[in-house]
Amino acid sequence: MSYSSRQNDGPLDSLIRALAGLPGLGPRSARRIALYLLTNREKTMTPLMQALEQTAAQVRACSACGNLDLSDPCRICANPQRAQNIMCVVAGVADLWAIERTGVFKGRYHILGGILSALDGVTPDMLSIRALLDRLEGTEEVILALSATVDGQTTAHYLGDRLQDARPGIKITRLAHGVPVGGELDYLDEGTIMTAMKSRALV
Amino acid sequence: MSYSSRQNDGPLDSLIRALAGLPGLGPRSARRIALYLLTNREKTMTPLMQALEQTAAQVRACSACGNLDLSDPCRICANPQRAQNIMCVVAGVADLWAIERTGVFKGRYHILGGILSALDGVTPDMLSIRALLDRLEGTEEVILALSATVDGQTTAHYLGDRLQDARPGIKITRLAHGVPVGGELDYLDEGTIMTAMKSRALV
Numbered sequence: 001m002s003y004s005s006r007q008n009d010g011p012l013d014s015l016i017r018a019l020a021g022l023p024g025l026g027p028r029s030a031r032r033i034a035l036y037l038l039t040n041r042e043k044t045m046t047p048l049m050q051a052l053e054q055t056a057a058q059v060r061a062c063s064a065c066g067n068l069d070l071s072d073p074c075r076i077c078a079n080p081q082r083a084q085n086i087m088c089v090v091a092g093v094a095d096l097w098a099i100e101r102t103g104v105f106k107g108r109y110h111i112l113g114g115i116l117s118a119l120d121g122v123t124p125d126m127l128s129i130r131a132l133l134d135r136l137e138g139t140e141e142v143i144l145a146l147s148a149t150v151d152g153q154t155t156a157h158y159l160g161d162r163l164q165d166a167r168p169g170i171k172i173t174r175l176a177h178g179v180p181v182g183g184e185l186d187y188l189d190e191g192t193i194m195t196a197m198k199s200r201a202l203v
Numbered sequence: 204m205s206y207s208s209r210q211n212d213g214p215l216d217s218l219i220r221a222l223a224g225l226p227g228l229g230p231r232s233a234r235r236i237a238l239y240l241l242t243n244r245e246k247t248m249t250p251l252m253q254a255l256e257q258t259a260a261q262v263r264a265c266s267a268c269g270n271l272d273l274s275d276p277c278r279i280c281a282n283p284q285r286a287q288n289i290m291c292v293v294a295g296v297a298d299l300w301a302i303e304r305t306g307v308f309k310g311r312y313h314i315l316g317g318i319l320s321a322l323d324g325v326t327p328d329m330l331s332i333r334a335l336l337d338r339l340e341g342t343e344e345v346i347l348a349l350s351a352t353v354d355g356q357t358t359a360h361y362l363g364d365r366l367q368d369a370r371p372g373i374k375i376t377r378l379a380h381g382v383p384v385g386g387e388l389d390y391l392d393e394g395t396i397m398t399a400m401k402s403r404a405l406v
Contacts, residue, residue, distance in 0.1 A: 010273055011257030018251040022236045025227075033225045035297050037255075038262060038271055048221040049255050052240075054214035056248055059241060068241055070213055094238050 012038075064135065066111030066128055068093050076100075076109060083107040085140040089132065089159065091115045091147065099145060107143075110135070115146060115155040124158065132159075133166045141171040148177055215241075267338065269314030269331055271296050279303075279312060286310040288343040292335065292362065294318045294350065302348060310346075313338070318349060318358040327361065335362075336369045344374040351380055 012034060020030035037045040061067070062074035069075055076082060086107035090096050096109050112127045136142070142163055146152040160172050178196040179188060188196075215237060223233035240248040264270070265277035272278055279285060289310035293299050299312050315330045339345070345366055349355040363375050381399040382391060 011254055011261050012271065014250065015254035015258045018247070018254045021247060022251075023239050024232050024235060029227050031297065031300065032227060034258070035271075035295070036226050038258065039296075041259065044221070044224060045255065045259055047217070048225075049252065049259065051214055051218035051221045052248065052252050052255070055218045055237070055241065056244065056252065058213070059215050068215065068238075092238070093242075094235065097234065 065109045066093070066113060067096055067109060081106075084138050086143070087136070087139050087141070088143045088145050090145050091152070091155075095145065105143075112155070115151045116158060117151045119151075124162075127155075129159065129162060133162065136163075136167050136170070139167075139170065141173060144172065144174045146174070148175075268312045269296070269316060270299055270312060284309075287341050289346070290339070290342045290344070291346040291348050293348050294355070294358075298348060308346075315358070318354045319361060320354045322354075327365075330358075332362065332365060336365065339366075339370050339373070342370075342373065344376060347375065347377045349377070351378075 015037075016027070016030045016034050019025055019033050020027045022030075025033070037048065058070050059068050060070075060072055062069055062072055062077055064073045064077045067074040067076060071078065083106050087110055088096075088099065088105055088107060089110045089112060090099065091112050091114060093111060096111060099105050099109075110128070110132045112129070112132070114122050114127055116122055116124065116127070144156040144159055146156050156174055163170055163172055176199065177192065178199060179185065179192065185193065218240075219230070219233045219237050222228055222236050223230045225233075228236070240251065261273050262271050263273075263275055265272055265275050265280055267276045267280045270277040270279060274281065286309050290313055291299075291302065291308055291310060292313045292315060293302065294315050294317060296314060299314060302308050302312075313331070313335045315332070315335070317325050317330055319325055319327065319330070347359040347362055349359045359377055366373055366375055379402065380395065381402060382388065382395065388396065
């Protein structure tokens with residue numbers, strides 16, 4: 001059995017290795033989780049296995065926006081209540097979920113599947129940009145909801161140019177920059193404070 | 204799909220809930236892992252599912268010591284090369300693994316399955332103490348490798364008494380207390396420093 005990570009002699013080692021490769025987990029937390037699963041089989045291992053099987057069998061990517069759902073098109077794309085004239089472009093499904101949790105956005109989404117990155121070798125043809133341009137019929141505003149990082153902003157600039165070329169005059173917006181709600185000024189970087197100062201609003 | 208933890212409408216929610224219940228994980232890390240699994244199905248989801256199935260089917264507890272292995276008795280209990288006259292008592296399988304990784308101990312183990320705790324309501328009859336007393340034939344030394352916490356030391360005292368009653372004259376030892384290797388004095392509690400000072404050794 002897996003006393004060290006050097007050995008490779010059984011399903012428990014495979015399990016620990018599979019767990020240790022998940023984001024945020026390492027060998028130590030993977031061992032802890034594997035032991036927890038083994039000592040609480042009915043309550044934890046069986047539900048996890050069932051959920052994995054059902055998720056693998058039933059969840060698929062929406063062929064329109066790239067969201068993960070049980071149906072294709074996904075429930076957001078298929079929902080006639082969602083505004084058809086505004087589209088929010090996000091890097092990944094996690095960002096879509098984060099925005100949906102706020103309940104503030106009632107339009108449609110488009111998932112790029114990543115952001116441009118010279119370091120990671122992500123080029124425009126690796127992102128879902130062609131598909132985005134092809135589904136802008138009836139869209140009046142595109143919100144580029146990308147991270148406020150260098151790569152995120154590079155991607156936003158690039159997308160802005162492509163969108164203007166494809167749909168001249170379309171309204172292109174981005175998320176506001178500023179002090180996070182609940183954030184202390186003391187801990188904020190100067191770039192954020194400068195931006196927040198420039199974009200200050202009347203109270 | 205699972206935009207919030209309030210909803211409950213599908214296998215992806217079940218998966219996120221199952222993951223979030225694992226030690227060290229919460230809703231946020233569970234969502235991240237679920238997305239990672241879904242976007243890397245062949246490389247991560249399939250191996251994890253296979254490892255879980257094989258582990259559930261093949262790994263069992265050793266009826267002698269309580270260790271988890273593919274065989275019963277486990278490879279440590281069945282190994283004639285391991286010293287039969289020295290037994291190391293640990294609280295759980297994780298502790299056995301931790302000691303095995305050092306390679307310093309060549310005897311047999313006994314897993315208690317927990318430690319005595321008034322707070323958690325763990326009483327002696329809930330631990331594998333009877334089984335321990337029943338397999339001391341030929342054992343000359345019992346190492347109580349329990350945590351240096353109040354509960355761990357209470358358990359060690361209680362076990363010491365039980366062992367002395369059952370096997371008068373048997374050698375009972377505990378792990379040394381002191382400064383952890385690589386540990387800075389500055390960050391150590393006073394109890395450890397006092398103990399390390401009292402047990403100081405010649406260089």
